[in-house]
Amino acid sequence: MAFSNPFQTYQKQAVSTSRPEELTYMLYQGLVKYIRIAKNSLENKNFEESNTFILRSQDILSELMITLKTGYPVTDSLLSMYDYMKARLIQANINKDQQILEEVETYAVELSETWYNAMKEMKIKN
Incomplete structure (x- = not known):
C-alpha cells in the first residue's frame, strides 16, 4: 500500500487551483x-547540489519566458531580463561564481516583490 506525501498533495492542489498571476x-x-540554495551549496563547496539548483532556476526562467505574451514593451523587457538572468546563471555554474548568483538573486527578489505588489494593487482595485 502506497502512502502519499501530504505536502506534495498540497502543492499539487495549490498549483491546480491557483490563478495565473498566483502561479x-x-x-x-x-x-x-x-538561487539561495544554490548559493549556499556553492559556499559549502557542494558543487553537485549547486549545479542542480542552478539548473532548476534556469528551468523556472524558461517557464517564465514561454508564458509571456510577446509584442508588448513590458513583456519584451521581461523577456530580455529573463534571458540575461539565465545567461548569468550559466556563467555562475561554469565558473562557480558566488557573486553572479548574488546578482541574479537580487533581480529575482526584485521581480518577486514587484509582482506581489502588483497583485495586491489589483486586489484593491477589484
Missing part, C-alpha cells in the same frame, strides 16, 4: 528559493 508569483518564489 507566476509561485515561480518567482521558487526562483529565489533555488
Whole structure:
C-alpha cells in the first residue's frame, strides 16, 4: 500500500487551483528559493547540489519566458531580463561564481516583490 506525501498533495492542489498571476508569483518564489540554495551549496563547496539548483532556476526562467505574451514593451523587457538572468546563471555554474548568483538573486527578489505588489494593487482595485 502506497502512502502519499501530504505536502506534495498540497502543492499539487495549490498549483491546480491557483490563478495565473498566483502561479507566476509561485515561480518567482521558487526562483529565489533555488538561487539561495544554490548559493549556499556553492559556499559549502557542494558543487553537485549547486549545479542542480542552478539548473532548476534556469528551468523556472524558461517557464517564465514561454508564458509571456510577446509584442508588448513590458513583456519584451521581461523577456530580455529573463534571458540575461539565465545567461548569468550559466556563467555562475561554469565558473562557480558566488557573486553572479548574488546578482541574479537580487533581480529575482526584485521581480518577486514587484509582482506581489502588483497583485495586491489589483486586489484593491477589484
